[in-house]
Amino acid sequence: MAKINMVQAINLALSQEMEKDDRVILLGEDIGVDGGVFRVTDGLYAKFGPERVLDTPLSESAIAGMSIGMAIYGLRPVCEMQFSGFSYFAFHQMEAHAARMRGRSQGRFSVPMVLRAPYGGGVRALEHHSESREIYWAHTPGLKMVIPSGPRNARALLVSAIRDPDPVIFYEPKAVYRAFREEVPDEEETLPIGKSRIARPGDDVTLISYGASLRPAMEAAEGLKEKDGIECEVIDLLSISPLDDTLLTESVRKTGRAVVVHEAHRSFGAGAEVAARIASKAFLYLEAPIRRVTGFDVVIPNYQREQAYLPDAFRVEQAVRETLEF
Template sequence: MAEINLVEAVNQALGHALAHDPRVVLLGEDIGVNGGVFRATAGLQARFGAERVIDTPLAESGIAGAAIGMAAMGLAPVAEIQFTGFIYPAIDHIINHAGRLRHRTRGRLSCPMVLRSPYGAGIHAPEHHSESPEAMFAHIPGIRVVIPSTPARAYGLLLAAMRDPDPVVFLEPTRLYRLFREEVPDNGEALPLDTCFTLRDGDDITLVSWGAMLQETQAAADLLLDEGIAAAVIDVATLKPLDMDTILESVARTGRCVIVHEAPRSAGFGAEIAANLADAGLYSLAAPVQRVTGYDTVVPMARLEYTYLPSVARIADAARKAMAA
């Protein structure tokens, strides 16, 4: 079995869905003839035709609105926003229509759509190409928020998202698109949504992260292990609804927690996890919860980009601080 990277896994999942579910249609800017700016949809229009893989105008609001209409009428659209920094014109539709359609129609209609977008910093892109707005989407009632961290999880979670009867915002870490490869069988098997994945066990401290930051988080866990600190590592994967039980079970064992994300610190999704730990796991905590995050600034240009992103050293230092408390 050939090894593929994350963007190829996305392409493989989309191709499988198009081949096996006639309701699935793709729409977005340059996704057809050109195969998408990151080639996530390369070759799909040639295989399935321009009626299934639709090139749209440069109009994010129109893309989202059209996808919602398609979903309400029985299709299963997958809309691509070319860069997450361009997603804001679509938010009106996501909040007011996609997230509320089931409620507004008292269950008569649902909105089985997926809104895909490359997401996050780390590729030396200019402003508007490096956003991390996951907390904003997680705040919207009726919306699932999913962020894969490996090719296999991208494949399985995207299949699950496309089969879900309600809207899913699927954020694909751009930094991981071509970072590494692994074997991903094209067997159509979905992974569970609303579930955290425990990537490694440890009894001393729990490290919680998602998306591209799991690279640094796992490297920090390796560094800590060399110092005699055994860290559990949890991939949140689905931010909304949040599988808090897995995190609470780990913290009940370790007594300490570090939460890592590249989005700005203020009102970042790590604060939601920390608040849940305070609500339901306070008596398990032997030290204050630590957060290692991006800064409350726009992501800087290439020279300072990796100063902005949480580093292995920052994560390890936060873990040592928790261990010393």
């Protein structure tokens, strides 16, 4: 057991799956010799060679389309979009084909592939490098949409995604990539896709979050306890689709109060879906309106204003207090 960051944890998952299964092939821009712009695939080209770690020409649509063909043929491609902001070139391939092939062929063909992409703000990047548009994928039937929040669950979820019989979109919170380390066992570990977890138990209010936003949610929970003795229960969704609403519903039945936290835009975001689930499954338990602490409905600003856009602990704490005072 070693303490590693998320970049190393994802690398570990890729490396171990590639060792175990020669169907696993990586493809993407600058992922080979260069090890990826975030160094997630560092060392894998040297270890597995150019046939299994493909430095592709610059074309997101082709990376996805080629992966689809590989997956239909029986390989297990894991492709990388350099930034999720460029993955929309690949959206058509994923929506029109990856997501539909099983249904179109009535089960004859399937597309067991993973599309990895770093997402989210907080790294002082250029335009198109900081967004959080997971909901595009989550709204597409036939795809699965997974977002880990820390090194250990990132490793375990990626292994599950690679072994999943259906296409999985795997968003990596780049603000978390090197933010902290966790003990990650060397031995194989998986997490089921479509299951949320309780990141912190509590009785007063339920915070629901995922990915990079889990950190401000947890920070707020600690702050509220220290300052006011308020106990937040924090649910980490891990999968946006399929969405597991069991833990969060149970939690809201206990606390009567819910605050959803994500950096994606508010309107039609994952928070809206979570709120609808709570409203339909825990309506009579609610003591206050469901709050959403999210990115605003504007393009995420360049980094001089980025911090004002991104939900932080202050904003979450404020929402929790207002929810409790309602």
